[in-house]
Amino acid sequence: MQVYLVGGAVRDELLGRIIKERDYVVVGATPEQLIKQGYQQVGKDFPVFLHPKTKEEYALARTERKQGQGYTGFVCEFSADVTLEDDLRRRDLTVNAIAKAQDGNLIDPYGGKQDLDNRILRHVSDAFSEDPLRILRVARFAARYHYLGFTIAEETQQLLTQMINQGELQTLTAERIWLECEKSLTDGAFAEFLNILAQLGALSAISPALAGNWSDELYQQLKNRYAYAQSQNITDQALLFAQATASLTQEEIKILSQTIRLPNDVRDLALQLNAHQATLSSQTITAQQLLRCCNQLDLWRRPERFEAVLKAVEINQAASLANQKLLTATKAAKAINPQQFITQGIKGAAIKTALEQARLEILQQYFN
Incomplete structure (x- = not known):
């Protein structure tokens, strides 16, 4: 039984990047052998096991055979006879098909190290085209390593274009597309x-x-916008994703939210930024406009919603706005207690009218 570090950990180590997780491939072993050594199997279709101490993933060397459409139509085949080279051949890119032995030696049958040095993302084999998810994965890797000068190999671009033209992206589920977006964010x-x-x-x-x-x-x-967000250490995905949809209409955002199945909080903030960015970024905002915005966002019960939209507007403008003045004014308006009107003998719907007028008068102290 031989164990090798594989995939992203080897790639990022060679690039001098921080390694976030380590995956291993085990050659010449059976599931029974690993279980006997205390490894815990996860999943029934793939021979993946958790190390008894580190809980890192160890997968038996395997091959995959296409059977059906989409990115899920694969039959996994594994045995003690599957070689390391066989396992690496099923991977997407050469830079992800490098293994590192326990003695530190690299096993690189498909030229991944050279492609790393040349800053090239190249598919390993023609089997690449069997998995449409790889279109998004390659785009994500090219984006992640863009700052290092990585480009997509010409032959890989041609293969991607062919897959796209054949409608392969239509076989992906909405949830899977969002997951790739989430990773890129x-x-x-x-x-x-x-x-x-x-x-x-x-x-x-x-x-x-x-x-x-x-x-x-x-x-x-x-x-x-993203450079500004990074400079402010903003990592919230709803805040970041909303920047990409700010130029769309409300209806287009709603359609998008179904197309890639946005989480509710991401969808809602995208819609709220779209609706309120013009008002909250205006240099001539009036108290009436601000009150209308506060009511629509229900600031009185959900102040965190208003603050999130305000932060999204700040990122959208890629500059710090007069946020403190807006926050101070709305906090003062929110502090008004309806009980004071009840004490004055005001009843029913008149309480809401009095509360609205009092909040407006507070806001007028800050904005004319």
């Missing part, structure tokens, strides 16, 4: 991810409207 390279998809003709898988609106100007705007 975490990478801090979402503008690059969208731009690469646009160049490949694949951005419509996320949003036909966004694909139709895409331009170099929008790309630069998004880069500026």
Whole structure:
């Protein structure tokens, strides 16, 4: 039984990046052998096991055979006879098909180290085209390593284009597309991810409207917004994703939210930013406009919602706004207690009217 470090950990180590997780492949072993040594099997279809102490993933060397459509139509075949080279051949990119032995030696049958040195993302074999998810994965890797000068090999671009033209992206589930978006947001390279998809003709898988609106100007705007967010250590995915949809209409955002099955909080903030960014970024905002915005966002019961939209507007403008004045004014308006009107003998619907007027008068002390 031989154990090798594989995939992303080897790639990032060679690139001098922080290794976030380590995956291992085990050659020449059976499930029974690993279980006997205390490994815990996870999943029934794939021979993946958790180390008894470190809980890191150890997978038996395997091959995959396409059977059916989409990215899930694979039959996994594994045995003690599957070689390391066989296992590495099923991987997507050469830079992800490098293994490291326990003595530190690299096993690199498909030239991944050279492609790393040359900053090239190249598919390992023609089996690449059997998995449409790899279209998004390659775009995500190209975006993540864009700052290092990585580009997609010409032959891989041609294969990706062929897959896209054949409608392979339509076989992906909405949830899986969102997961790739989520990973790219975490990478801090979402503008690059969208731009690469646009160049490949694949951005419509996320949003036909966004694909139709895409331009170099929008790309630069998004880069500026994300650079600002990074400078402010903003990592909330709802705040970041909303920047990409700020140019869409409410209806287009709703369609997008179904196309890639956005989490509710991400969808809601995208819609709220779209609805209120013009008002909250205005240099001439009035108390009446601010009160209307507060009512629509239900600031009185959900102040965190207003604050999130305000932060999203700040990122959208890529500059700190007069946020403190807005927050101070709305906090003062929120502090008004309806009980004071009840004490005055005001009843029923008149309480709401009096409360609204009192809040407006507070806001008018800050905005005319």
